[in-house]
Amino acid sequence: xxxxxxxxxxLMDHLPVGVYRNTPGDEGRFLEANPELVAMFEAESxxxxxxxxxxxxxxxxxxxxxxxxxxxxxxxxxEHELELKTLKGRRLLAEVNATLKRxxxxxxxxxxxxxxxxxxxxxxADLRRxxxxxxxxxxxxxxxxxxxxxxxxxxxxxxxxLIQAARFESVATLAxxxxxxxxxxxxxxxxxxxxxxxxxxxxxxxxxxxxxxIREAARRANAIIREILELSVAARLDRREADMNAVVxxxxxxxxxxxxxxxxxxxxxxxxxxxxxxxxTVKIEQVLINLFLNSLQAMAQGGRLTVSTRVERARDAVRxxxxxxxxxxxxxxxxxxEVRDNGPGIPRELLPKVFDPFFSTKPVGVxxxxxLAVVRKIIDLHEATIDLANGAxxxxxxxMRFRARSPTTSVMPVPDAPKRQRTAxxxxxxxxxxxEAR
Ligand SMILES: Nc1ncnc2c1ncn2[C@@H]1O[C@H](COP(=O)(O)OP(=O)(O)OP(=O)(O)O)[C@@H](O)[C@H]1O
Ligand SMILES: [Mg+2]
Numbered sequence: 257x258x259x260x261x262x263x264x265x266x267l268m269d270h271l272p273v274g275v276y277r278n279t280p281g282d283e284g285r286f287l288e289a290n291p292e293l294v295a296m297f298e299a300e301s302x303x304x305x306x307x308x309x310x311x312x313x314x315x316x317x318x319x320x321x322x323x324x325x326x327x328x329x330x331x332x333x334x335e336h337e338l339e340l341k342t343l344k345g346r347r348l349l350a351e352v353n354a355t356l357k358r359x360x361x362x363x364x365x366x367x368x369x370x371x372x373x374x375x376x377x378x379x380x381a382d383l384r385r386x387x388x389x390x391x392x393x394x395x396x397x398x399x400x401x402x403x404x405x406x407x408x409x410x411x412x413x414x415x416x417x418l419i420q421a422a423r424f425e426s427v428a429t430l431a432x433x434x435x436x437x438x439x440x441x442x443x444x445x446x447x448x449x450x451x452x453x454x455x456x457x458x459x460x461x462x463x464x465x466x467x468x469x470i471r472e473a474a475r476r477a478n479a480i481i482r483e484i485l486e487l488s489v490a491a492r493l494d495r496r497e498a499d500m501n502a503v504v505x506x507x508x509x510x511x512x513x514x515x516x517x518x519x520x521x522x523x524x525x526x527x528x529x530x531x532x533x534x535x536x537t538v539k540i541e542q543v544l545i546n547l548f549l550n551s552l553q554a555m556a557q558g559g560r561l562t563v564s565t566r567v568e569r570a571r572d573a574v575r576x577x578x579x580x581x582x583x584x585x586x587x588x589x590x591x592x593x594e595v596r597d598n599g600p601g602i603p604r605e606l607l608p609k610v611f612d613p614f615f616s617t618k619p620v621g622v623x624x625x626x627x628l629a630v631v632r633k634i635i636d637l638h639e640a641t642i643d644l645a646n647g648a649x650x651x652x653x654x655x656m657r658f659r660a661r662s663p664t665t666s667v668m669p670v671p672d673a674p675k676r677q678r679t680a681x682x683x684x685x686x687x688x689x690x691x692e693a694r
Contacts, residue, residue, distance in 0.1 A: 274370040280324045284310040296372055298342035315339040331356045349374045427613045428487040435484040446474050483626040487633050493536040497661055500565055500591045501526045503537050507544035518552045525564035531660040533591050539634045546627040547595045547654050554599030562596040589660035598651040
């Protein structure tokens with residue numbers, strides 16, 4: 257062996273990859289193999305490996321066929337993956353780089369290197385699995401985060417509800433006390449005005465106008481007192497089975513004049529039939545009228561007021577301190593009523609205040625700020641729910657849900673079209689007059 261041959265033999269012996277020379281075809285055999293290759297295939301000796309058919313080292317001899325076809329066609333293969341087995345039967349994943357050669361006699365042979373990539377492939381597969389698992393965990397984490405955020409929002413709402421309820425109770429108690437004290441003197445003033453009116457001499461001139469103004473002011477004060485008392489004594493409900501569509505129609509009839517005056521188009525989107533609800537119809541009419549008037553006042557330059565009713569199925573909504581939560585129990589039927597306008601909506605920062613008694617953005621004489629406070633009180637007494645928010649396309653959207661009488665109770669037909677009625681109402685007493693007109 258020459259010096260150069262010795263150096264090459266040493267290099268081959270110490271390379272950490274399997275180096276081989278073999279012949280192609282079904283009966284192909286190894287002509288050369290370095291110690292790493294002998295070890296890779298768990299052969300007892302180099303001679304044992306050279307003695308076996310290359311095909312015997314394939315898990316699937318079909319793969320050998322594909323390999324040979326490829327190298328015969330292209331003259332080489334790069335990073336070709338093979339599933340091989342050792343002489344002791346242990347499987348391994350190999351990566352082969354090889355070149356096709358021809359000897360002096362014209363015979364074809366293959367020179368190549370084989371790397372055992374079993375561990376690397378397993379690690380890659382593990383990594384892929386871990387990545388998929390991570391992606392799944394990330395998704396689960398995101399969904400948990402979303403749930404947490406939703407719970408936090410609900411908690412904030414509940415807290416807000418509690419604060420509002422507490423504030424409401426103290427203001428309502430104080431106001432009711434004052435109202436009781438003022439009610440009787442006010443009656444005396446009204447009676448006195450009636451007396452003066454009846455006894456005014458014909459030549460009294462401006463006096464009739466002054467008395468009329470006093471009566472109007474006293475009436476308005478009386479209407480406010482009525483609403484304040486409503487906040488404390490509304491606990492007495494006269495509940496009967498009723499058809500919500502009929503209640504909506506009656507309430508719309510009562511604001512027909514106001515809607516016309518404000519050039520507001522009223523759109524009815526009522527369910528063809530609804531199960532009955534157990535409500536105090538007079539009080540729910542009051543709720544609807546307050547909501548309609550708020551919308552009409554917000555759309556003084558014209559707009560659209562939409563009232564819709566529908567049946568909903570949901571888990572029972574249990575009210576606790578003004579906040580609605582889903583309770584235990586199974587599914588129930590609800591009658592949902594929605595009042596929507598396309599007015600300017602309510603500034604975000606004012607939204608938490610609108611149910612407060614005496615909160616109003618309207619000029620004195622137009623709004624007292626009791627409308628929504630009374631609405632909330634009546635809705636609470638009915639163990640119903642109310643949500644007031646700005647609509648996605650502007651305006652205000654008030655959604656209420658009443659528990660249906662019974663899921664099996666027969667449905668009620670839509671009432672006949674409302675009768676048009678009303679006479680003009682003076683602005684200062686409009687709301688009181690509407691409520692009195694029922
Ligand atoms: N549909 C609506 N569009 C715009 N703002 C509204 C609407 N509904 C209520 N608001 C706002 O909420 C406030 C409180 O309403 P609420 O009905 O309690 O009192 P009010 O209408 O001002 O007075 P009252 O109803 O006693 O005559 C209103 O002053 C108004 O700022
Ligand atoms: Mg109002």
